[in-house]
Amino acid sequence: MQLELFQDDVKQVEIKKKEKIxxxxxxxxxxxxxxxxxxxxxxxxxxxxxxxxxxxxxxxxDPFCGTGTTLVEAKILGxxxxxxxxxxxxxxxxxxxxxxxxxxxxxxxxxxxxxxxxHKAIAKWNGIxxxxxxxxxxxxxxxxxxxxxxxxALILLDVINDLKKDSLYxxxxxxxxxxxxxxxxxxxxxxxxxxxxNKKQDALVVESxxxxxxxxxxxxKFNKPRTMGNGIVYFADxxxxxxxxxxxxIDAVFTSPPYPNEKDYTRTTRLESVLLGFIKNKTDLKNxxxxxxxxxxxxxxxxxxxxxxxANNREIQSIADAIETxxxxxxxxxxxxxxxxxxxxxxxGGMARHLSVLRPFLKKGAYLGYVVxxxxxxxxxxIRTGTLLAEIAKSLGYQVESMDLFRTRFSTVTKEQIKEEVxxxxxxx
Numbered sequence: 001m002q003l004e005l006f007q008d009d010v011k012q013v014e015i016k017k018k019e020k021i022x023x024x025x026x027x028x029x030x031x032x033x034x035x036x037x038x039x040x041x042x043x044x045x046x047x048x049x050x051x052x053x054x055x056x057x058x059x060x061x062d063p064f065c066g067t068g069t070t071l072v073e074a075k076i077l078g079x080x081x082x083x084x085x086x087x088x089x090x091x092x093x094x095x096x097x098x099x100x101x102x103x104x105x106x107x108x109x110x111x112x113x114x115x116x117x118x119h120k121a122i123a124k125w126n127g128i129x130x131x132x133x134x135x136x137x138x139x140x141x142x143x144x145x146x147x148x149x150x151x152x153a154l155i156l157l158d159v160i161n162d163l164k165k166d167s168l169y170x171x172x173x174x175x176x177x178x179x180x181x182x183x184x185x186x187x188x189x190x191x192x193x194x195x196x197x198n199k200k201q202d203a204l205v206v207e208s209x210x211x212x213x214x215x216x217x218x219x220x221k222f223n224k225p226r227t228m229g230n231g232i233v234y235f236a237d238x239x240x241x242x243x244x245x246x247x248x249x250i251d252a253v254f255t256s257p258p259y260p261n262e263k264d265y266t267r268t269t270r271l272e273s274v275l276l277g278f279i280k281n282k283t284d285l286k287n288x289x290x291x292x293x294x295x296x297x298x299x300x301x302x303x304x305x306x307x308x309x310x311a312n313n314r315e316i317q318s319i320a321d322a323i324e325t326x327x328x329x330x331x332x333x334x335x336x337x338x339x340x341x342x343x344x345x346x347x348x349g350g351m352a353r354h355l356s357v358l359r360p361f362l363k364k365g366a367y368l369g370y371v372v373x374x375x376x377x378x379x380x381x382x383i384r385t386g387t388l389l390a391e392i393a394k395s396l397g398y399q400v401e402s403m404d405l406f407r408t409r410f411s412t413v414t415k416e417q418i419k420e421e422v423x424x425x426x427x428x429x
Contacts, residue, residue, distance in 0.1 A: 030223035031076070031100075034216060035093045035178045036067045037268060038189035041256055041371050045406065046073040049254055049422065053367040055079060058251030060229075061361075063238035063354065064293075068094030070254050075100075075229045082250075083233040084241065086291045088278040089177070089269040091235045096174040098231035104220035107168050111213040114172065118159040118206045122152055130154040135281045136274050141187070143195050144271050149184040152205035157275065175212040177272040183208035185271055191409075193267050237291050239306075239353045245361040253358070256371035258295035260347040260383055262336075265292070266299075293354070294346035297339040306349035307342070309356070315391065319383060320344045326379040340378040352392045359397065364429030367401070373420040376411055386421040399426040 032043055046069060050060070057079060062070040065083030067090050074081035075098050083098075085091040129151040131137065145153075153176075160172050181187060184203040186196045234244050238257075258265060266273075266288060273279050279288060289299035294306060310316050324341040332338075362368075372385045390400045401424040408417040 030219040031072045031097055032069060034097050034212075034219075035174050036069065037090075039191045040067060040069050041406070043069055043073045045371070045422075046070050046254055047077070049369045049424075050074070050077065050079070050252070052424075053252050053369075055252045055367075058363075059249060061245075061250045061253045062255045063241070063253065063358070064255045064257045065094050065233060066090050066256070068097045068233070071098050071231050071233065075231050076225055077229065078225065078227040079229040081229055081231040082245070083231070084236050084238045085233060086235070086237050086288075086293075087265065087269060088235065088288065089273040089276070091233055092170070092276075092278070093174055093177065095233045096170045098233070099170070100220055100224055100228065102167055102171060102220065104217040106165075107171060107213065107220070108217045110163070110165055110168050111172065111175075111210055114156075114159050114163055115206050115210050117163065118156045121155050121159060122206070125151075125155065132274065133280075136279075139274050139279060139282070139285060140271060141193070141195055141267065143199060144187055145180070145185045146199050146201055146203075149200060149203040149205055152203070153180055153184055153275065156206055156209060171216060172213070173276060175209055175216060177276060178212050179205065179209040180272050180275055187271065189268070192263065193270075237293075239293065239350055239357060241357055241361065247360050248363050250358075250362050250366055252366055253362075253368040253370075255369070257351065257354075258293055258347075259373045259375055259385060260295055260344055261375045261377035262296050262298075263377075264296055264298040293350045294343055295350075297336040297343050300339050300343050300346060304346055306347075306353055307345035309349035309352040310345060310392065313348070313388075313392065313395075316345060316348050316388060319381060319388075323378045323381045326381055330379060332379065337379075344378065344383065348388060348392065351389055352396070355389075355393055355396050355398065359427065362427040362429075364427065366427045368398070368425040368427065370423040370425070371406060371420065372423055373409065374418050376416075376418065386419075386423045390423055390425075393423075393425050397428070399428055400424075401426050 059080045059082060060070065060074045061082045063084045065071055065085045068083060071081045071083045071094055083094050085094055129147050131150060157176060160176060184205050186199045188194055188196050236244065266285065279285050290301055292299055294300055294304060320341040323344060327337055327340060370389060372389060374385055375383045386403050390403065394400055404422045404424065406420045406422050408419055411418045
């Protein structure tokens with residue numbers, strides 16, 4: 001179906017689509033590219049390790065599933081999969097990305113109707129530009145989206161809601177989330193989220209959204225494998241999994257937990273989370289952060305006690321002490337800087353808690369892969385994340401099989417290459 005209302009604009013969108021949003025290989029783009037984090041690990045990494053695990057059937061768990069790379073790849077390979085995610089936007093995206101049950105022709109037809117109505121509404125509008133409620137707007141990064149693109153996006157969202165069709169609604173909202181970030185906003189990811197100096201005064205909002213829908217339709221029509229794994233995603237904390245996982249039901253784990261650094265992961269999805277109503281005010285944001293693994297000083301709260309899980313780990317205590325000593329030497333006195341030592345212990349304690357809670361749900365001999373990265377965010381004190389997690393896992397009864405180099409990243413703090421590794425564990429039962 002051609003969107004005759006704005007043929008020329010769609011051509012401009014096609015040019016934009018050729019620009020590299022991330023490093024996802026073209027061969028891996030079906031389903032994965034519907035919405036994903038920048039610097040998510042690539043799909044081929046999942047395939048490589050599932051092959052090493054000799055996993056061709058059974059159930060694969062991703063307890064920090066993010067935007068669903070592991071789940072999508074498992075589904076493509078015919079492996080049943082379970083995801084756990086505490087960020088509502090990422091949870092929503094993962095669930096939609098493994099839902100291939102909808103009729104693609106109906107999705108395209110309905111999206112066309114949405115476009116026509118939205119385009120007319122935008123053309124007829126002659127009042128004050130639409131915007132967000134003040135308490136929601138305050139949650140956004142300053143200048144993350146310009147007034148006119150936001151106005152158009154809110155009109156499009158109103159139309160999507162007005163013409164809501166239950167079987168298609170979530171896919172249309174996910175397309176909206178991708179559009180708002182990559183085509184309408186002033187955001188960039190390098191890898192931290194930031195705001196471009198050259199702001200977009202206008203954007204092809206409706207046209208870009210329809211183009212994303214077209215990509216979804218093409219994937220659903222032409223890229224679905226004959227045999228697919230079943231998948232489900234739980235909106236939950238990976239440190240508390242007893243309510244929905246069955247004992248000895250997991251054949252393998254492949255995941256990438258947050259890293260211990262000063263990256264506030266909620267900022268990465270802030271714009272779309274606010275526009276889709278997942279967070280409406282500061283209370284919502286605080287509650288979201290409280291449900292996440294403690295990995296940065298922006299989500300540390302009174303009463304947090306995961307550090308008790310690693311109270312007897314000398315290496316982690318030594319690193320925390322080194323960070324605190326460095327802080328005092330450098331006379332760093334801000335509230336966040338005073339938390340660096342504490343959050344380091346909370347992070348590794350949270351991971352210890354996760355690995356401990358996970359054990360009853362693993363089948364004997366289950367392999368686990370954790371993609372983790374060394375860090376030096378806290379006053380340049382090096383944290384060998386993979387090595388420390390291996391030590392924790394071993395103390396909990398896991399066998400450490402290997403530590404494989406995945407890639408290196410340039411640290412803007414130390415000006416050095418920082419390792420990202422895949423920690424391979426095995427549960428002996």
